[in-house]
Amino acid sequence: MALAAGPWRTAASRLRRDRIALAAGVLLALIVIACLLAPVYADHIAHTDPFSADPSATTVVDGQEVPVMQPAKVGLGVYPIGPTWDPGHYLLGADENGRDVAARLLYAGRNTLLISVAAAALASVVALVIGLVTGFFGGLIDTLLTRLLDVVWAFPVLLLAISLSAVLFNSKLDLGVITIESGSLLLPIVIIGAVYVPYIARPIRGEVLSLREKEFVEAGIAQGAGDLRLIVREILPNVITSMVVFFPLMVATAMLLESALSYLGIGVRAPDASWGTIIQDGTGLLRNRPLIAIVPGILIALSVMSLNVLGDGVRDALDPRARLRIRDASEAAR
Amino acid sequence: MIRFLVRRLIGTAAVLFAVSVLVFLIFFKTPGVDPARQMAGRNPNPETIAQIRKDFGLDKSLPEQYVTLMNRLVIKRDLISYSDRGRVLPRVVDAIPVTLSLVVGAAIIWVVFGIAMGLAAATSRGTPLDPVLMILGMIGISMPVFWLGNVVNLVTQERLHDSVFSWLPGLGYTPFLDSPSTWFLHLLFPWITLAISYIGLYGRVLRANLIEVENEDFVRTARAKGLTERRVLIRHSLRTSMISFVSLFGLDFGALAGGAALLAEQVFGLPGIGKLTYVSLTRFDLPVVMAIVLYGAFFVVFANLIVDLVYARLDPRIRPA
């Protein structure tokens, strides 16, 4: 990688001059930091346990003790307390279990970010290996793996992820090496990671194929360089550039898919939360407490947007003519 | 060409087979899944369950069950649902027009606005309009469709339903032949909601492509010949850029028609393929799921095939393996 340091440094300085990308980066950093500080907010500011369901809880508003779940004054129904606009308690109101929505949003953000980054990383690594192996060696292994990818490719991504989640949500996933208990955050990570592998592996394979025919690789082969050496020294650095270019986009895509799964109730499992599960909770109260569903949606949109803008910036800085694009950048969201 | 087609068809069949086996196995590995028990009602006698199991062939080995299921699904076409015991095929057939209505309408909107946006942004480079359009497009791409749909519903069906949107019918679907105007009104907001993210994506893609071909020789030649900017744009740049636009469209359309519009259908209460999938999944209604999965996979494989054919026609060198 020593050879590549030059271009990377150029790219970094180019990125620093890209104001829009920088702004997106700052926004994203703020969101990440806020989510990382979730326990601080919950313990020291809101004084609440966002995972403890207590529909009989009370709180003090204007010096008066009031129930968090408030029976309607007229007619039927019980509704959680609305926004108090006081960070000290129920800033954005409570959910149907009497829990502080603001505190839950921060904790939820951690899960959303963790899952999307981990899933994107998983998909990238697996796709990289598959792309390198199939593109470089070709032959039977290429045919087999490509056909296997075709099977996954044959499903609409969203449909595949939903089917897998709906079924696996109720059972555990036994991968031989590791067993993923239902309810573990690993489950959405593995599912989201897996369904995007073909979408990255295919273009990588194509890039490796074309790189293989380039003069410097042909020259290497002629000089009798080993396969591994060629892959690591000549091909990988080129492919890595492309991977870095679309990693932010991949995270954004994974984030949209994660929230879709959680919204359908087959992603993150209660009492844990992600922004998607909070939208789901809020949908049930959209008319009376619209903020519960609206705020996490805005957070998702902001995060996805900053990731996309950042991704654009990275691409412009690193590889202005990048041929590699994730075709379905946000199919998950549709 | 014919050899290529035949090979693709064999490949497609192999993919569909693999997909169906996969779904079948995942289904029966889920603990608690016991269709006979589900069908037997709330407090059945074990002997009754055993008989239902036998009637539906659920006591046979998995390969036998698979063959029976596929035989009834594809050849005899009399497969019935585990949940209400109605025939599976008619309900898939019923759902297709709903999904197609949604997807075709949305596609028209996103293609028209996507092209307009891409053109406007590309031709106004250097003015504030370009970044504004691109940011709007980015916002569209970044919003989760189910969330946007909920917000749209909140506004059109509730907050402003008694005033601005009083002309809007409730959620649901009316077949075109029953009442074209109600069909249209039911689908108006679903179309817009579904199209918004694609407008952003397609607009951005088109803009990038237009800028890319700007410096190509044929565009320069056209300019040199003295053609107007407008003519160069429409006849040369746009035409070339449309190739990737069209292939992108083919794949997206295939995926959506194959069931990927699930979230929009769910939020707007449209009884299409996506919604049927979701309902059947949550009821563990294997026959229906199997039928839709094959249908959806077929659509996607088919769309891939078409796109590949178009490519192969445009450029014989990249005839895919």
Added chain:
Amino acid sequence: MPKFRFRFALLAALGALIAGALTAGGALSHPAARAASHRGGTFTMLAKSAADTADPMVDYTLQYWQLNQATYDGLTAYSKTGPGLGAELVPDLAVAIPKPGGGGKTWTFEIRKGIRYSTGATLKPADVKQSFERIFKVKGPTAGSFYIVIKGADACLKKPATCDLSAGIKVKGQKVTFTLTRPDPEFLDKLALPHASILPPTTPDKDIATDVSKIGGTGAYYWASYNPTKSIVLKRNKYFKQWSKLAQPDGYPDQIVQKFGLEVSDEVTAVINGEADEVFAADTIPPDRLNEISTKYPKQLHVQQLTADWYWALNTNIPPFNNLKARQAVNFAFDRNAAVTNFGGPQLATPTCQVLPAGFPGYEQYCPYTKNPAQGGRGPWTGADFAKAKKLVDESGTKGAAVDVVPANDEVQKNMGQYMQTLLTKLGYKATLKPLEAGLQYPFVQNSKNKVEVGLSQWYQDYPAASDFLNVLTGCASFVPNSNASPNIAGFCDKQIDAKMQKALKLGITDQTAANKLWAQVDRDVTDQAPWVPMFNPKLTDFVSKRVGNYTFSKQYYFIVDQAWVQ
């Protein structure tokens, strides 16, 4: 599914009386002119999705029972009009309700003459035998539990295809005689259920599924079409002539339509806008809309108390809840108000501590698991006693045990699950929440193989008899190890209590009042053993359109839709 119990003799007498009254001219009917002006129109109800097969002998859902009561008849029926609505057993296709002979083992019914099916065929006494054989041939869900008492039925259960009930059902002229293997205090109830509908002899011997053209009935309506993704349409049976206003009254709407596919919130909107007439009552109205409709449209919202339980079953066979003190601790700690809030508030549910629902035969209020319990526990639940619960957990030595909490995956149950998980954690257990899809959850928690420590369930009566709760849900015989069909989810089996149940069952044949006293005792005994955490008895909210008149509610079939006025 509900009605309350009359003693036999009383029933028989009443039946005869009513039959007499009817032949005399139907004194209970509305003024003919008024009724006639409401006749006509289409009644449209909305349900989230289709429920089941259209075969009345196989379907076991309230959703279609509500329709089937208007399309089919049995020998008896739960009254659909008049003061005994939904509670009183009346003769339907039989002329009168007979007295049993042979020590309670034989029942002879005289079949009415001149009744015609919607197919045009005339009802014959021989159809009765054929219909009962069909219950076994189509493998009806209750064939083995309800109709096994008929002589020869056990052979039918084993070999349904060749079912022959000649030994148990004898047809002679207009008379049909049933011979049972043992006296059955619930036999007349079983005859009134849609599973025991009398069908034309041309009906195929297998589940008709969605093909409603193959079937017909004697009711005021018939199933004209059934498409599980779209709708059901019931139309008037043109061969129908009212023979008993109590058992099968003529209906008002010309058509009854059930449409599928909308989310409940959108169903509510449609009913508000007058595009439909009813939100199917088991589609729980989301809390988001409840307040709006209860304040804006109070006259269109009907709230009805149900005889049903929502409860958590504690697995009494595996740690930690094989320990009585641990089970009692959860009962003391459980805040019933939290569950009531989850369900929609105090107007929609009543807290409870015991198995029998309020107002049920054998019900005597009992709640030992409350703050400041009343004398002998004979009072209501007033509040949780967390300190006592903590102490019990410490004494039980079960602290730190791992516990799986398994509710269904819908919003309400998931919320209840989160409360339960929080509570168990506070009590010192390692509780994990594992919500399952509704279709899977019920069989899953029943199967002891799955080792569920805490499972959420509900029971809505199909019998207004104490045994339908106590025996079915906590009796030894109802616990079937390693089976998906084991309604005793807690796996509770106490030999002494079970013996008492058997005694009460036997006593019921001769003396229902004494039996109910005994059931009340059994109820207290079971509650003391705490196999459940009973939460509440739910109420039902029924939302109808502005134009709907003559709303009648039966605990057996809920809203009697054919009696609704839509004009």
